[in-house]
Every structure is written in C-alpha cells, then in structure tokens.
Amino acid sequence: MLDRFIPALFVLIWSTGWIVGKYVVVVKADPVTFLALRYFTAGLLIAAFAGIVGAKWPQTRAEWGHALVAGILLHAVYLGGVWWAIGAGLPAGISALIAAVQPLLTGLLAWPLLRERISRVNALGILIGFLGVLAVLAPRVAGLSPAELPAFAVPVAVNLVGMLGVTLGTFYQKRHGATGDLRSVTAIQYLGAFVVTLPVAWLIEPMVIPWTIESLYALLWSVLVLSIGAISLMLLMIRRGAVSKVASLIYLVPPTAAVQAWLMFGETLTPAQIGGMALTALGVYLATRK
Numbered sequence: 001m002l003d004r005f006i007p008a009l010f011v012l013i014w015s016t017g018w019i020v021g022k023y024v025v026v027v028k029a030d031p032v033t034f035l036a037l038r039y040f041t042a043g044l045l046i047a048a049f050a051g052i053v054g055a056k057w058p059q060t061r062a063e064w065g066h067a068l069v070a071g072i073l074l075h076a077v078y079l080g081g082v083w084w085a086i087g088a089g090l091p092a093g094i095s096a097l098i099a100a101v102q103p104l105l106t107g108l109l110a111w112p113l114l115r116e117r118i119s120r121v122n123a124l125g126i127l128i129g130f131l132g133v134l135a136v137l138a139p140r141v142a143g144l145s146p147a148e149l150p151a152f153a154v155p156v157a158v159n160l161v162g163m164l165g166v167t168l169g170t171f172y173q174k175r176h177g178a179t180g181d182l183r184s185v186t187a188i189q190y191l192g193a194f195v196v197t198l199p200v201a202w203l204i205e206p207m208v209i210p211w212t213i214e215s216l217y218a219l220l221w222s223v224l225v226l227s228i229g230a231i232s233l234m235l236l237m238i239r240r241g242a243v244s245k246v247a248s249l250i251y252l253v254p255p256t257a258a259v260q261a262w263l264m265f266g267e268t269l270t271p272a273q274i275g276g277m278a279l280t281a282l283g284v285y286l287a288t289r290k
Contacts, residue, residue, distance in 0.1 A: 006233055013230040015256035018092040019264060020218055020226065021083045027214045030205040031083035036197040037209065038219065039075060042227035043190030050183040057184045064188060066176035071189025073169030074231075076196040081162020084204075090155035093261055094141075096254040098159045100133045100280075105167050122287050129283025135276025136254055173235065182235055190227070252284050 024034050050057070058064050086095055118126075201207055209215060255277035 006237060010230060010233040010237065011252045011256055013225055013233070015096070015253045015260060016221070017079070017226055017230070018082070018086070018096045018253075018257045019260050020222055021086045021095075022092040022261075022265070024083070024215070024218050025087050027210060027212060027218065029209045029215050029218075030201065030207055031087040032080055032197060032201040033205050033207040034209055034215075034219070034222075035075075035079055035083055036194060036201050038222045038227055039190045039194040039197060041219070042223045043187050043194060045223065046183055046190065046228060047187040050181065050187055053183070055181040055183040058180055058188070063180060066172070067180075067185045067188035068192035068195075070169055070173045070176070071192035072196050073165045073172060075189065075193035076200075077165025078162045078169065079193075080197055080200065081158045081160075081165065085155035085159040085162070088155040088158070090152060090159060093254065093258050094137065094152075094156075095159050096257040097133055097137045098156065099163050099166070100254050101130070101160075102163050102167050102170075105164070106170060109167070109171065125283045125286025127283070129280050129287055132276045132278070132280030132283055133254060135279060136258065136273045137276075139270045139272055182232065186228075186231060186235065252280065255280055 021031065024031055049055075058067060082095055082099065086092055258273065258277070
C-alpha cells in the first residue's frame, strides 16, 4: 500500500529542489558552494546513522567505486548543473522543464543499456509527456526577446549537461547499485559528490554563504528533505521498478514546481501552461502503466 504513495511523495519533494535553488540565490549564497556544504552535511548525517544502526558497508573497492561514480553523476553533475544555471539567471521553471527531458532520453536508452522492454503504451506516454513539457515551456521562451536569448545559451547548456548526468547516473545506479545497504551506499555517494563539488566551487565562486535564518532554513530543507528524503525514495524506486518508469515521474516535476513558484514567488501560469500540465499528467499515467 505504501508503494502507491511513494511516487507522489517523491514528485512533491523533488520539485522543491528548484524552489530551494532559487531561494539560495535570493539569499545571496553561492549555489555550488552551498551544494558542497549540503553534500558534506547529508553524507555525515547518513554515515552516522548507518553506523548507529549497524548498516553493512561495501566490502570491495569495486563496490565503493560504483557508489562514488553514481554519487558524482546523480548529485555533483546533476544538481551542480541545475543550481549553477539558476544562479546564472536561468528561471527555475525553465530549469525544471529542461530536466524533464530526462524521461525521454531514459526511455530511448533503456533497451540498449539495460535491455528493459518498453510497451507501446509506455512509449506513447513518454511522447505525450514530452509534448506536455513543450507546451509549458513554449510561453516562457516566446516571452524572451532575441537579445535575451544568447544570455540563456550557457545556463541552458549547463542545465542539459546536468540532465545528462542524472540520466546516466540512474542507469549506472540500476546496473551497479542494485545491492548493498542504501544507507551506507548513499553516504558514499555524497562523499563522491562532495569531493568533486568542493574544488569546482573554489574555482568558480567566492564561496560565500551568508549565515542567516533564511540560509539555515534552506540548508536544513536541502539536507533533511531533499538529500536524505527524496534521494532515498528515488533509490528505493530504482531498485523496485524499471528505470524508465521511475524517470517518467520527472515529467510531473515541472508543473509541480511551477505551482510552487506561483505560490512563493508570484510567477503566473498561462492557460497553455495549465493545459500542458494536464497533458504531462496524462503522459506520466501512460508511461508508468504496467
């Protein structure tokens, strides 16, 4: 019974990642530096918990290596690209919509990489969901002037790299991370993400985090709800279901994030975007149907 609520809970929590990313920029914290602190804190807490409950740690170098690589792809590359793009001026809604291309790419790669068969109904759902995402994206892009478009090129490209990272990370986790205690594996993943993110932050940012109530709140939410809660749900779903169906849930994130952005930041939604959200929901239903 609980398995039915996990996808909805995951979408609700995961969608707040873009809101927090924008919030971090609003409070004038360097996004990549903030992510490094988030990875360090989350990894430390999970490692401590794993030690307290006696979780089994990987026994071989290969197992450690797989966990580190998965962490770099799922966290450092993905979130690093997304949060840097938002910090560079890419709206959170557009960033979330770019990330929603992941299910399409995942569905196309599921057969050659994992030999996962996708039914015609699932494939139709992936296509419909993608069209719904385009319907939500179109009004935002149409509102940009030609002079503004070049300024979005680099953040969009970095966001796409982040999307590719989480796509490959999902496959890698499915192939090499199907065994082992999720608590210890997740702690190692955050270690890998931290080791990669910290030097990048040192190279590209002043590494400033203003210690205010707002930034502390963002850190607590990022660590406890996103890095621990949402990631645990995602890894659990990857283990229990087909990777292409798990990825299709990402289609629901942009509409959910858009609603949250409307509530928190006053961003408006056009009728075309609302229709695109409904189309996206239909695509997710078909893509995840057994």
